[in-house]
């Protein structure tokens with residue numbers, strides 16, 4: 601999404617350096633060393649991609665914002681990253697041991713989130729975990745809301761049930777963890 605190009609320099613001044621790291625590392629700790637992990641909507645790579653790399657994994661970043669990716673390449677020059685849309689991950693089937701997406705899916709309308717789940721599921725190996733943040737509103741509509749970051753308007757969408765939406769697109773919900781006022785984390789897994 602183009603909006604992140606407009607706030608790429610401001611974003612790291614607002615984003616904490618710890619949020620999401622423990623959750624991402626907890627998933628990574630269940631994987632063998634040097635596992636291939638896709639960071640979907642990686643942004644500038646700090647702190648989550650960086651933490652996964654430092655934990656000994658082979659991380660690939662994916663993001664649609666050219667400006668965020670320029671910062672990523674500066675922050676993590678040895679880590680591969682691609683400019684792409686999460687709805688169309690440009691990787692071979694079954695090529696990742698895990699995927700993580702912090703702070704991205706809620707910008708996509710329900711149908712686009714569904715496309716992203718299908719795309720991420722396709723590139724995961726059987727049994728691979730996918731940890732993401734999102735928002736659920738039971739009985740909510742598809743209209744979404746608008747929020748602002750540093751004066752730039754961003755769309756936000758909740759879905760009625762991630763258990764249902766992910767199941768329809770190749771992933772099984774295995775855990776939900778709410779960090780009040782911060783994020784809700786959904787841990788899914790591709791079936792074996």
Ligand SMILES: C[S@@+](CC[C@H](N)C(=O)[O-])C[C@H]1O[C@@H](n2cnc3c(N)ncnc32)[C@H](O)[C@@H]1O
Pocket residue numbers: 601604615620640641642643644645646647648662663664665668684685686687701702703704707708
């Ligand atoms: C809130 S930032 C989170 C960045 C990073 N994951 C973090 O934890 O700081 C959301 C990121 O998702 C990216 N993004 C939004 N929609 C996308 C899409 N459809 N495909 C790929 N990246 C997307 C944005 O460019 C932005 O870098």
